[in-house]
Amino acid sequence: MTATAIQRVGILTGGGDCPGLNGVLRAFTRTAILQYGWQVLGIIDGYEGLLDPPRARPLDLDTVKGILPLGGTILGTTNRCNPFDYVHYAGGQLTRRDRSPEVLRSLELLGLDALCVVGGDGSLHIAKRFADLGVPLVGVPKTIDNDLSATDVTFGYHTAVQTATEAIDRLHTTTESHHRVMIVEVMGRDAGWIALESGLAGAAAVILIPEIPFDLDRVAQALAARSQRRRDSSIVVVAEGAAPRGGQRIYQPTTNPAAQPRLGGIGPWLVGEIERRTGIETRAVVLGHLQRGGTPTAFDRNLATRFGAAAARLIAVGGFGRMVALHGTAVVDVALAEAVGAQKHVPVDGELVRTARDLGICFGD
Numbered sequence: 218m219t220a221t222a223i224q225r226v227g228i229l230t231g232g233g234d235c236p237g238l239n240g241v242l243r244a245f246t247r248t249a250i251l252q253y254g255w256q257v258l259g260i261i262d263g264y265e266g267l268l269d270p271p272r273a274r275p276l277d278l279d280t281v282k283g284i285l286p287l288g289g290t291i292l293g294t295t296n297r298c299n300p301f302d303y304v305h306y307a308g309g310q311l312t313r314r315d316r317s318p319e320v321l322r323s324l325e326l327l328g329l330d331a332l333c334v335v336g337g338d339g340s341l342h343i344a345k346r347f348a349d350l351g352v353p354l355v356g357v358p359k360t361i362d363n364d365l366s367a368t369d370v371t372f373g374y375h376t377a378v379q380t381a382t383e384a385i386d387r388l389h390t391t392t393e394s395h396h397r398v399m400i401v402e403v404m405g406r407d408a409g410w411i412a413l414e415s416g417l418a419g420a421a422a423v424i425l426i427p428e429i430p431f432d433l434d435r436v437a438q439a440l441a442a443r444s445q446r447r448r449d450s451s452i453v454v455v456a457e458g459a460a461p462r463g464g465q466r467i468y469q470p471t472t473n474p475a476a477q478p479r480l481g482g483i484g485p486w487l488v489g490e491i492e493r494r495t496g497i498e499t500r501a502v503v504l505g506h507l508q509r510g511g512t513p514t515a516f517d518r519n520l521a522t523r524f525g526a527a528a529a530r531l532i533a534v535g536g537f538g539r540m541v542a543l544h545g546t547a548v549v550d551v552a553l554a555e556a557v558g559a560q561k562h563v564p565v566d567g568e569l570v571r572t573a574r575d576l577g578i579c580f581g582d
């Protein structure tokens with residue numbers, strides 16, 4: 218379909234929310250209206266809004282006014298809706314079914330000539346499956362975890378790192394006053410990017426990431442050695458997905474079998490392990506969703522804006538089945554298949570880890 222044949226486009230935000238989503242919605246809407254004269258429909262609550270009956274609201278220059286600094290997403294989102302494998306849990310009963318035909322019907326009912334999916338790994342996987350079925354769609358990568366391999370960086374990540382760093386800065390003063398060890402648990406799923414970059418920026422003594430399984434005795438030795446050198450307070454930044462060598466990752470308990478496994482709890486678990494080995498009073502703080510909330514940094518606002526405008530341009534040239542991405546300093550587009558092919562992990566021999574090691578930061582290995 219050519220740009221002139223397009224009349225109405227849709228946009229949805231899927232998966233966990235992330236600072237910068239509203240910047241994408243604003244830039245996409247403004248570009249669609251001002252450059253191409255398209256109507257824009259915002260789908261409510263991600264793919265949920267495309268199930269039967271569809272839920273959408275018009276987006277125009279007024280509705281996207283003033284939303285650039287807002288965290289979250291004005292459209293709502295969910296990370297529990299895969300239309301190809303829709304899981305429902307009620308009254309003790311778990312059911313699964315394929316509801317993708319409803320999505321195809323909704324797209325027709327809403328009169329959408331193209332769709333823009335703003336999402337992370339999960340939402341982009343689903344987008345690829347719809348693209349394979351012939352849905353004219355484009356993708357925009359988002360996640361605070363920065364774990365998508367086809368883009369150098371995702372918006373939301375910079376804000377999460379900034380939030381975590383500010384928290385670590387605050388924790389330094391109380392930790393120093395009490396001569397304690399403070400463990401700061403950060404998000405990131407299977408990737409240690411947030412832990413590594415906030416730990417480096419926040420001058421942590423120890424950084425524990427999923428890519429480097431740690432040895433508890435090594436961590437304890439590093440902390441005890443600091444204490445002997447009269448550095449009697451230390452910050453340990455641990456990624457929620459980190460695990461001891463030969464051990465398991467820690468998940469939060471849930472009573473809902475339909476819920477996705479929720480990582481979390483390694484920080485509080487480490488408290489006892491470190492105190493037992495070192496005798497140093499140890500406390501833990503789990504930053505959790507604080508890292509996803511609040512206003513995006515200027516970097517994330519601008520990356521979100523560039524991605525949103527580029528997604529509209531990609532639709533205009535018929536670049537369906539593709540996703541916008543940042544390569545170096547340039548916004549480019551890549552095939553969705555490439556985008557969802559592999560997760561991006563911290564390279565354990567990379568320059569960032571090397572720099573941290575050069576500064577004496579312990580990774581517990």
Ligand code: F6P
Pocket residue numbers: 233296337360361362404405406457479480509
């Ligand atoms: O993928 C983003 C993320 O914040 C992860 O870092 C974290 O593991 C997960 O989402 C938490 O998801 P939820 O909001 O469903 O608890």
